Each structure stands twice: as C-alpha cells, then as structure tokens.
Amino acid sequence: MSFQAMTWATEQDLKANEKIVLVMLANRCNHDTGRCDPAHKRLARECGMSLSTLKRCIEKLETYGLLTIENRSVNGVPIANQYHLHLGVSSQGTYTVQNMKGVGSNLGGGVGSQGATGSGHSDLQTSNYNQEVKPGSLTVPAADKSASVAGGVLAGEVLPKSKQADQKAEQETAFQLKCKETWHAYKAAYERRYQTAPVRNARVNGQVKTLVKRLGNEAAPVAAFYVDAVNEAFVTRKMHDLGPLVSGAEAYRTQWVTGSAMTNTRARQIDQTQANASAADEAKAMLRARRGDGQ
Structure with missing residues (x-):
C-alpha cells in the first residue's frame, strides 16, 4: 500500500x-x-x-x-x-x-x-x-501590498461580482483557446503519423484540459513532439493515446525542451555508461590504494 x-x-x-x-x-x-x-x-x-x-x-x-x-x-x-x-x-x-x-x-x-x-x-x-x-492564492507580503497583481487588482482588494464574472469569463476563454491549440497540434501530428484523425470524445477532452492545466502554453508543442518523436514501446502499443502523455506530462516536456526523446535503448545505454564509469573509478581507486601500500 x-x-x-x-x-x-x-x-x-x-x-x-x-x-x-x-x-x-x-x-x-x-x-x-x-x-x-x-x-x-x-x-x-x-x-x-x-x-x-x-x-x-x-x-x-x-x-x-x-x-x-x-x-x-x-x-x-x-x-x-x-x-x-x-x-x-x-x-x-x-x-x-x-x-x-x-x-x-x-x-x-x-x-x-x-x-x-x-x-x-x-x-x-x-x-x-x-x-x-490555485491562481491568485499566493499571499502578498505587507511590503508589497501597494503593488498591483494580475488584472490590475491591488492585494486585498475585493472586486464587484460583475467584474469577478468578467475576469472569470476572460480566464475561461484563454484556457479554452489553449485547449483548442493543444488539440489541433496533437491532431495534426497524429494524422501525419497514422494517416487518420484521432478519436475525440468526453474522455479525450478531459485529458486535453488536464494537459493544459499542467503544462500551460507548452502543452501544444509537447503534444506534437509526443506523437512525432516518442517511440517507447508502451506508447506505440497505445497508438500514442493521450493517456500516457497526461500521465508523464512533465517528463515529456523535458524531452521536448532538450530535443531528445528517451527510448528504452537509450535509457539502457545511459545506465551502461554510468556503470562503466563507476567501475573505472573503482579500479583507479584500487590502484591508488596499492601504490600507497607499496610506498
């Protein structure tokens, strides 16, 4: 457990x-x-x-x-x-x-x-x-109370309900645009790879929203990179379903930033390189110890 x-x-x-x-x-x-x-x-x-x-x-x-x-x-x-x-x-x-x-x-x-x-x-x-x-949930230090925060609202200021509704609508609209951008980027990459459009339903929409919440403006390029460049066995068996992308969003984002998709073979090669380096360090240490004993 x-x-x-x-x-x-x-x-x-x-x-x-x-x-x-x-x-x-x-x-x-x-x-x-x-x-x-x-x-x-x-x-x-x-x-x-x-x-x-x-x-x-x-x-x-x-x-x-x-x-x-x-x-x-x-x-x-x-x-x-x-x-x-x-x-x-x-x-x-x-x-x-x-x-x-x-x-x-x-x-x-x-x-x-x-x-x-x-x-x-x-x-x-x-x-x-x-x-x-949560957006807007950070506490502003007393020394910064005079500074404005997002939307031009001063710390501690309470907006009228009408302005709160307008602000919420603007935030929702921006979020919806990011979701659309992410879906189109994913869909275009999917069609390039599989020559067919991906399925879109309530489950997929929920996954797109979760991805945007976690990666923000980077969600769209990461989604395209995921389909174009990631060839992990688990991902390809799932035909680049959005589930693995959402599950490992931050890891795939790192691969996108570095421009290097992690594969099982590459991971094994890295492990082997590190193991060889450790063995070499051990051998050098033993030689130094023996030389010290001989002196």
Whole structure:
C-alpha cells in the first residue's frame, strides 16, 4: 500500500462508489514498485459492488483525469489491467503538489508512471505535501501590498461580482483557446503519423484540459513532439493515446525542451555508461590504494 496514494485518494471529491474504487485502487498500489493491477473480480468484491458498476466507476475516474487504464495481454490472452494513478491531479481540476519523497510522488507522473524529475518545476517540489496550487492564492507580503497583481487588482482588494464574472469569463476563454491549440497540434501530428484523425470524445477532452492545466502554453508543442518523436514501446502499443502523455506530462516536456526523446535503448545505454564509469573509478581507486601500500 502507498500511504501517499491513499491520502490523495481520500481527499478527492467524488461520488460514493467512485471514491470507494479510487481508494481501493490506491490501497492495492505497491509503494515500492508502483504496480497497481488488481483483477476486476477481486476489486469488485473488495468494493462491494457489481462488475458493471466497478467498470463504470473506473471509466469515470479516467475521464476525470485521475488515472490511466493500460489494457494488457499475454500471447493474445487478456490479463489484469495496469492502472496509473495521477497523484498530481485532483477531481476539481486543480493541480496538487505532492511530497517528493517515496515512490509514486513524482509531480504529475503518479503511481506506476514515468517521473518528471528535472522538468523545470523545482520551485514547486519543495512545497508542503498536497498543497493546492490555485491562481491568485499566493499571499502578498505587507511590503508589497501597494503593488498591483494580475488584472490590475491591488492585494486585498475585493472586486464587484460583475467584474469577478468578467475576469472569470476572460480566464475561461484563454484556457479554452489553449485547449483548442493543444488539440489541433496533437491532431495534426497524429494524422501525419497514422494517416487518420484521432478519436475525440468526453474522455479525450478531459485529458486535453488536464494537459493544459499542467503544462500551460507548452502543452501544444509537447503534444506534437509526443506523437512525432516518442517511440517507447508502451506508447506505440497505445497508438500514442493521450493517456500516457497526461500521465508523464512533465517528463515529456523535458524531452521536448532538450530535443531528445528517451527510448528504452537509450535509457539502457545511459545506465551502461554510468556503470562503466563507476567501475573505472573503482579500479583507479584500487590502484591508488596499492601504490600507497607499496610506498
């Protein structure tokens, strides 16, 4: 069981059945390995519900952006799904900052997914556990009370309801434009690679929104890079579905910034290079020690 996954799951604002399923999935998540792959029958029994109700709840949780479902099979025979919990996402559409200690606490990556270390978000990584990041929620020091903040509003000033509504509408419009830009970038890249348009439905729309919330203006170019340049086996098996992109958003953003897609082969090569370097350092240290003994 992952304590962080359980804490995150219990804090989500969900309907009773959906919350029970999310909590039980978190309970089944292995803290050390990040594995979360309980069988449907066992999970339904533990949740006290029918298989059909369980499957509906899991699909809802994926629509909310709280998890990604990986369908798996061995020699064509279906086996238990793998679930990737998105610990950096809340059911209210906000982004939470997880404590960086332990398995499954990477920003946005979630349990059983790629981490996002070195993704340029180090200013968030030292925040308190599960601190919620909301626009306009930062406290302005007393010395800066006279300074204006976003939208020309002074710290401590309360806008009339009409202006608050106008501001909210402007924010929503800007967000919607980013979502459209991200979808078009993803769609264009997808059509280049697969010669067909990707499916768009409520689940996909939710994934696009989550991606924009996490990457902002960088969501569109990262989405195009993901389809054009990422060739990981897991991603290609899923035909560049948006789920893995959302799950590892910050990691893919880092690959886009550096212009270097990480592949399984390249990862092994890096590991081997580091291992060789460590062995060489060890050999040098032994030689120095022997020379010291001879003197």
